[in-house]
Amino acid sequence: MILTRRSFTLGAAALGTATVLDGATGPRRTKPVGGAMLDTIVLGAGIAGLNTAWLLEQQGQTVMVLEARQRVGGRVFTLLDQPGLPEMGFNSMAAGYGRGIDAAKRAGVELYDVSPRYRAAGGMALFLGGQPLTREQWAVSPLNPFPDALKTVMPWEIVNKLVGARTPLADWTEWTDPKNAALDISLRDFLKAQGLPDPAIRLAYDTSPYYGTSAFDASALMLEYNDGFVKAQALAGPGSLAVRGGNSKLPVAMAKLLKGDLLMDKEAVAIDSAADGATVTCADGSSFRAKRIVCALPFSVARRLKFTPGLAGVQAQAVATLGVQPLSVAFLTVKTNYWEQDKLNPSMWTDGPAGTVLAQHFGPTDTEVTGLLLQARGNLARYWDRLGKSAALDLIARTIETYRPAAKGQIVPAALHSWENEVFSGGAWAVFAPGQVAALASTMSAPAGRVHFCGEHTAVGARGIEGALESSERVAIEILS
Ligand SMILES: Cc1cc2nc3c(=O)[nH]c(=O)nc-3n(C[C@H](O)[C@H](O)[C@H](O)COP(=O)(O)OP(=O)(O)OC[C@H]3O[C@@H](n4cnc5c(N)ncnc54)[C@H](O)[C@@H]3O)c2cc1C
The missing domain is CATH 3.50.50.60 (FAD/NAD(P)-binding domain)
Structure with a gap:
């Protein structure tokens, strides 16, 4: 040895x-x-x-x-035994991750740009109540609770759009400065002040919350800090780097x-x-x-x-x-490309028990789908946890099959990782x-x-x-x- x-x-x-x-x-x-x-x-x-x-x-x-x-x-954890090496935790660094890029260089690991693979996913299909809706259908759907000016915005886009466009934080690097304490309100109050009614907040944020289990739990100031960091990364250049x-x-x-x-x-x-x-x-x-x-x-x-x-x-x-984010990640493989039959994107944003489904393009080419990575955040993550691994995976697979009949018998549950249940993590990130x-x-x-x-x-x-x-x-x- x-x-x-x-x-x-x-x-x-x-x-x-x-x-x-x-x-x-x-x-x-x-x-x-x-x-x-x-x-x-x-x-x-x-x-x-x-x-x-x-x-x-x-x-x-x-x-x-x-x-x-x-x-x-x-919280950096790759499933090395699954196709495409799915990431249960950390996914990628942005161009401005000077420290991350330096650490990788020093450690002698190769970073490569995964953004073409992300782009190959081509967005997500919206499924509400089990029904697919295109952007055009969503804009006029009776289910759409957004104000008129925002009707064409998809549910997963609207919070970042409002925080990004209307942040009152002058300098994001000063988010902890006591002078900004008045901005440390709930995200719910921030979004209400931007004209988003409660049903819209529940759909757009609470269905798949990035922080906490609802917009009541999350500090708007923390989201503004996050927004500033993301914008700074975009200024540094395009691309998303992961370890080969x-x-x-x-x-x-x-x-x-x-x-x-x-x-x-x-x-x-x-x-x-x-x-x-x-x-x-x-x-x-x-x-x-x-x-x-x-x-x-x-x-x-x-x-x-x-x-x-x-x-x-x-x-x-x-x-x-200090809070920590309830979040679980599931990985499924597929027997056939059922989305070629029903002509819908394999990636989906749902308000049902499958959570967010992201097609993984980590095969020899950017276009090949190596599996489906699903994220449940907030209360849905806890629901998966309560069911237990095998029942949750079964429910997820059955849900996708119900939403998309072409998927019937084509989904193979592979893995489920609950960050909140992991005793040495307790959750995905600080809230x-x-x-x-x-x-x-x-x-x-x-x-x-x-x-x-x-x-x-x-x-x-x-x-x-x-x-x-x-x-x-x-x-x-x-x-x-
Ligand atoms: C699903 C998910 C996606 C993510 N995506 C991204 C991304 O795309 N980009 C990005 O930049 N970040 C991302 N992150 C966040 C990133 O992974 C974390 O911020 C980062 O890895 C945290 O590192 P850390 O060293 O602070 O904590 P940790 O990685 O949690 O390290 C703490 C260590 O302490 C150990 N430990 C715990 N208790 C004890 C104890 N009692 N005694 C001894 N050891 C103990 C743990 O086992 C662990 O190894 C993601 C995280 C998750 C969960």
């Missing part, structure tokens, strides 16, 4: 040995762990934790990473750049800080000491950790209450409720004694993995200074 310089370690560290993994594939060898007190322990081998560890090692620190799962990458061979290759390659130990299967459960250092205790009873601890975990899981001394004030409130941006965002990530916080949810100038990387830079500077 080939031994790599990088040590992914697993399991028996408490006994003084640890098993080394090559990539995320399997055990390779054992080696002793221990020795002098480390400079820093990083909790979580997602993009934020891995990059923090790398940055600190570049500055000469000794660093150990503890990861609860048996794989690295967290699956996005999971990126965290695996980032992990291989590390010199220190990366212990897998190590769920941190407690952090005790004292005058001479801090101790992390794991669920298996093992413990590790360092001068500093970086908590690169979403607050939805960090809230299960026992901090001694306890967190205080706004930070305690943020760790305990600030109305009032929480003003109350929490500017102070919640401050160091608490020897403990520092990073991760996507703590980013203030970028979203997604670019935000995770931004947060790792901030936390590395905090520690080094």
